[in-house]
Amino acid sequence: MVRPLRIAPSILSADFARLGDEVRAVDQAGADWIHIDVMDGHFVPNISFGPVVMASIRPVTRKPFDVHLMIAPVDCYLEAFAKAGADTITVHAEAGPHLDRSLQTVKALGKKAGVALNPGTPIDHIRHVLDRLDLILIMTVNPGFGGQSFIAAMIDKIRETRDLVSGRNIDIEVDGGITAETAPLVVKAGANALVTGSAVFKGDAKAYARNIAAIRTGATSLAA
Ligand code: DX5
Numbered sequence: 001m002v003r004p005l006r007i008a009p010s011i012l013s014a015d016f017a018r019l020g021d022e023v024r025a026v027d028q029a030g031a032d033w034i035h036i037d038v039m040d041g042h043f044v045p046n047i048s049f050g051p052v053v054m055a056s057i058r059p060v061t062r063k064p065f066d067v068h069l070m071i072a073p074v075d076c077y078l079e080a081f082a083k084a085g086a087d088t089i090t091v092h093a094e095a096g097p098h099l100d101r102s103l104q105t106v107k108a109l110g111k112k113a114g115v116a117l118n119p120g121t122p123i124d125h126i127r128h129v130l131d132r133l134d135l136i137l138i139m140t141v142n143p144g145f146g147g148q149s150f151i152a153a154m155i156d157k158i159r160e161t162r163d164l165v166s167g168r169n170i171d172i173e174v175d176g177g178i179t180a181e182t183a184p185l186v187v188k189a190g191a192n193a194l195v196t197g198s199a200v201f202k203g204d205a206k207a208y209a210r211n212i213a214a215i216r217t218g219a220t221s222l223a224a
Protein backbone atom coordinates (compact mmCIF):
# COMPACT_ATOMS: atom_id res chain seq x y z
CA MET A 1 0.00 0.00 0.00
CA VAL A 2 1.47 3.38 -0.99
CA ARG A 3 0.87 5.90 1.76
CA PRO A 4 1.20 9.66 1.32
CA LEU A 5 4.50 11.29 2.15
CA ARG A 6 4.39 13.22 5.43
CA ILE A 7 7.03 15.69 6.52
CA ALA A 8 7.01 16.15 10.30
CA PRO A 9 9.31 18.92 11.56
CA SER A 10 10.51 18.26 15.11
CA ILE A 11 10.11 21.31 17.31
CA LEU A 12 13.04 20.07 19.40
CA SER A 13 15.20 22.12 17.02
CA ALA A 14 12.98 25.22 17.26
CA ASP A 15 13.81 28.38 19.20
CA PHE A 16 11.95 27.65 22.45
CA ALA A 17 11.84 31.35 23.34
CA ARG A 18 9.50 31.81 20.35
CA LEU A 19 7.88 28.38 20.23
CA GLY A 20 4.43 29.51 19.09
CA ASP A 21 5.90 31.53 16.22
CA GLU A 22 8.13 28.62 15.23
CA VAL A 23 5.20 26.20 15.06
CA ARG A 24 3.22 28.72 13.00
CA ALA A 25 6.21 29.15 10.71
CA VAL A 26 6.65 25.44 9.91
CA ASP A 27 2.90 25.07 9.48
CA GLN A 28 2.97 27.82 6.84
CA ALA A 29 6.18 26.41 5.38
CA GLY A 30 4.44 23.16 4.43
CA ALA A 31 4.72 20.78 7.37
CA ASP A 32 2.24 17.91 7.26
CA TRP A 33 2.53 17.01 10.92
CA ILE A 34 4.16 18.71 13.90
CA HIS A 35 6.53 16.28 15.65
CA ILE A 36 6.66 16.74 19.41
CA ASP A 37 9.67 15.17 21.15
CA VAL A 38 9.07 14.58 24.85
CA MET A 39 12.14 13.51 26.86
CA ASP A 40 12.35 12.63 30.52
CA GLY A 41 16.10 12.64 31.31
CA HIS A 42 15.78 9.00 32.32
CA PHE A 43 14.73 6.92 29.33
CA VAL A 44 16.89 9.26 27.23
CA PRO A 45 19.75 11.47 28.42
CA ASN A 46 17.98 14.78 27.81
CA ILE A 47 14.93 16.66 29.09
CA SER A 48 12.64 18.65 26.79
CA PHE A 49 9.10 19.60 27.81
CA GLY A 50 5.82 18.13 28.93
CA PRO A 51 2.08 18.33 28.25
CA VAL A 52 1.68 21.89 29.56
CA VAL A 53 4.04 23.30 26.95
CA MET A 54 2.42 21.13 24.29
CA ALA A 55 -1.06 22.38 25.22
CA SER A 56 0.17 25.97 24.94
CA ILE A 57 1.05 25.54 21.26
CA ARG A 58 -2.03 23.48 20.37
CA PRO A 59 -4.13 26.56 19.39
CA VAL A 60 -1.40 27.79 17.02
CA THR A 61 -1.94 25.19 14.27
CA ARG A 62 -4.50 22.73 12.98
CA LYS A 63 -1.82 20.33 11.76
CA PRO A 64 -1.78 16.95 13.53
CA PHE A 65 0.45 16.67 16.60
CA ASP A 66 2.68 13.62 16.20
CA VAL A 67 3.79 13.03 19.77
CA HIS A 68 6.92 10.98 20.40
CA LEU A 69 7.14 10.02 24.06
CA MET A 70 10.70 9.18 25.12
CA ILE A 71 9.63 8.58 28.69
CA ALA A 72 9.46 5.54 30.94
CA PRO A 73 7.25 4.53 32.56
CA VAL A 74 4.87 5.99 30.02
CA ASP A 75 1.41 4.69 30.92
CA CYS A 76 0.77 7.23 33.68
CA TYR A 77 1.28 10.13 31.22
CA LEU A 78 -0.77 8.96 28.24
CA GLU A 79 -3.98 10.67 29.32
CA ALA A 80 -2.21 13.98 29.95
CA PHE A 81 -0.78 14.04 26.42
CA ALA A 82 -4.12 13.01 24.93
CA LYS A 83 -5.80 15.90 26.75
CA ALA A 84 -3.02 18.29 25.71
CA GLY A 85 -3.95 17.77 22.06
CA ALA A 86 -2.04 14.81 20.67
CA ASP A 87 -3.32 13.21 17.47
CA THR A 88 -0.85 10.33 17.39
CA ILE A 89 0.90 9.05 20.50
CA THR A 90 4.04 6.98 20.00
CA VAL A 91 5.60 5.04 22.86
CA HIS A 92 8.91 3.22 22.86
CA ALA A 93 8.83 -0.58 22.85
CA GLU A 94 10.75 -0.55 26.14
CA ALA A 95 8.68 2.17 27.84
CA GLY A 96 6.66 -0.10 30.06
CA PRO A 97 6.16 -3.72 31.05
CA HIS A 98 3.06 -4.22 28.86
CA LEU A 99 3.33 -2.70 25.39
CA ASP A 100 0.00 -4.11 24.29
CA ARG A 101 -1.72 -2.53 27.28
CA SER A 102 -0.12 0.87 26.57
CA LEU A 103 -1.39 0.72 22.98
CA GLN A 104 -4.88 -0.23 24.15
CA THR A 105 -4.83 2.79 26.45
CA VAL A 106 -3.85 5.13 23.61
CA LYS A 107 -6.65 3.75 21.42
CA ALA A 108 -9.16 4.02 24.28
CA LEU A 109 -8.21 7.69 24.55
CA GLY A 110 -9.27 8.07 20.92
CA LYS A 111 -5.77 8.65 19.55
CA LYS A 112 -3.69 7.00 16.87
CA ALA A 113 -1.10 4.65 18.35
CA GLY A 114 2.55 4.23 17.42
CA VAL A 115 5.53 2.26 18.64
CA ALA A 116 9.10 3.55 18.37
CA LEU A 117 12.03 1.17 17.93
CA ASN A 118 15.52 2.26 18.96
CA PRO A 119 18.32 1.34 16.55
CA GLY A 120 19.19 -1.71 18.66
CA THR A 121 15.58 -2.84 19.19
CA PRO A 122 14.48 -5.67 16.89
CA ILE A 123 11.26 -5.40 14.90
CA ASP A 124 10.12 -8.62 16.55
CA HIS A 125 8.87 -6.42 19.40
CA ILE A 126 5.93 -5.28 17.27
CA ARG A 127 5.13 -8.48 15.40
CA HIS A 128 2.26 -9.40 17.72
CA VAL A 129 0.77 -5.93 18.24
CA LEU A 130 0.38 -4.91 14.59
CA ASP A 131 -3.41 -4.89 14.83
CA ARG A 132 -3.23 -2.05 17.34
CA LEU A 133 -0.80 0.12 15.37
CA ASP A 134 -1.34 3.19 13.21
CA LEU A 135 2.36 4.03 13.03
CA ILE A 136 5.78 2.46 13.49
CA LEU A 137 8.65 4.84 14.24
CA ILE A 138 12.05 3.53 13.22
CA MET A 139 14.69 5.53 15.06
CA THR A 140 17.54 6.33 12.68
CA VAL A 141 19.64 7.75 15.54
CA ASN A 142 19.74 6.90 19.22
CA PRO A 143 17.05 9.09 20.77
CA GLY A 144 17.89 12.05 22.96
CA PHE A 145 19.26 14.82 20.78
CA GLY A 146 18.70 16.58 17.50
CA GLY A 147 21.46 17.01 14.94
CA GLN A 148 22.95 13.48 15.09
CA SER A 149 24.15 11.47 12.11
CA PHE A 150 21.84 9.05 10.32
CA ILE A 151 22.61 5.36 11.05
CA ALA A 152 22.76 3.70 7.64
CA ALA A 153 22.17 0.20 9.03
CA MET A 154 18.55 1.26 9.63
CA ILE A 155 17.80 1.10 5.90
CA ASP A 156 17.50 -2.69 6.08
CA LYS A 157 15.31 -2.37 9.16
CA ILE A 158 12.94 -0.02 7.34
CA ARG A 159 12.72 -2.51 4.49
CA GLU A 160 12.00 -5.37 6.88
CA THR A 161 9.35 -3.28 8.61
CA ARG A 162 7.69 -2.50 5.28
CA ASP A 163 7.56 -6.23 4.52
CA LEU A 164 6.18 -6.95 7.99
CA VAL A 165 3.29 -4.48 7.74
CA SER A 166 2.57 -5.15 4.10
CA GLY A 167 -1.04 -4.43 3.20
CA ARG A 168 -1.87 -2.86 6.56
CA ASN A 169 -2.92 0.71 7.15
CA ILE A 170 0.23 1.67 9.09
CA ASP A 171 2.55 4.64 8.58
CA ILE A 172 6.28 3.91 8.66
CA GLU A 173 8.04 6.89 10.17
CA VAL A 174 11.77 7.58 10.53
CA ASP A 175 13.39 9.94 12.99
CA GLY A 176 16.96 11.20 13.22
CA GLY A 177 19.44 12.57 10.71
CA ILE A 178 16.85 13.02 7.95
CA THR A 179 18.00 15.52 5.32
CA ALA A 180 17.46 16.03 1.59
CA GLU A 181 20.30 13.51 1.13
CA THR A 182 19.03 10.73 3.42
CA ALA A 183 15.32 11.21 2.61
CA PRO A 184 15.46 9.30 -0.71
CA LEU A 185 17.16 6.33 0.97
CA VAL A 186 14.50 5.93 3.64
CA VAL A 187 11.58 6.50 1.27
CA LYS A 188 12.96 3.98 -1.18
CA ALA A 189 13.24 1.48 1.68
CA GLY A 190 9.58 2.01 2.60
CA ALA A 191 9.24 4.98 4.98
CA ASN A 192 6.47 7.48 4.26
CA ALA A 193 6.66 9.80 7.29
CA LEU A 194 9.88 11.74 7.79
CA VAL A 195 10.70 13.50 11.06
CA THR A 196 13.23 16.22 10.55
CA GLY A 197 14.52 18.72 13.07
CA SER A 198 17.83 20.43 12.37
CA ALA A 199 17.41 20.22 8.58
CA VAL A 200 14.19 22.28 8.78
CA PHE A 201 14.94 24.74 11.59
CA LYS A 202 18.02 26.27 10.00
CA GLY A 203 18.24 29.83 8.78
CA ASP A 204 15.37 32.18 9.49
CA ALA A 205 11.66 31.37 9.22
CA LYS A 206 11.72 32.28 5.53
CA ALA A 207 14.17 29.43 4.91
CA TYR A 208 11.88 26.81 6.46
CA ALA A 209 9.73 26.46 3.34
CA ARG A 210 12.86 25.94 1.20
CA ASN A 211 14.21 23.42 3.70
CA ILE A 212 10.99 21.41 3.76
CA ALA A 213 10.68 21.56 -0.03
CA ALA A 214 14.26 20.27 -0.42
CA ILE A 215 13.49 17.26 1.79
CA ARG A 216 10.21 16.61 -0.05
CA THR A 217 11.94 16.80 -3.41
CA GLY A 218 14.76 14.57 -2.17
CA ALA A 219 12.25 12.07 -0.80
CA THR A 220 10.56 11.65 -4.15
CA SER A 221 13.68 11.80 -6.34
CA LEU A 222 14.78 8.19 -6.02
CA ALA A 223 11.59 6.62 -4.75
CA ALA A 224 10.62 3.55 -6.74
C1 DX5 B 1 15.72 12.45 18.65
C2 DX5 B 1 14.36 13.03 18.33
C3 DX5 B 1 14.27 13.56 16.94
C4 DX5 B 1 15.20 14.68 16.65
C5 DX5 B 1 15.44 14.73 15.17
O1 DX5 B 1 15.67 11.88 19.90
O2 DX5 B 1 13.36 12.05 18.48
O3 DX5 B 1 12.94 13.88 16.59
O4 DX5 B 1 14.74 15.89 17.12
O5 DX5 B 1 16.36 15.73 14.93
P1 DX5 B 1 17.29 15.74 13.66
O6 DX5 B 1 16.40 15.77 12.45
O7 DX5 B 1 18.09 16.99 13.83
O8 DX5 B 1 18.12 14.49 13.70
Ligand code: ZN
Binding pocket: 010, 035, 036, 037, 068, 175, 195
Ligand atom coordinates in the same frame (compact mmCIF):
# COMPACT_ATOMS: atom_id res chain seq x y z
ZN1 ZN C 1 11.21 12.22 17.65
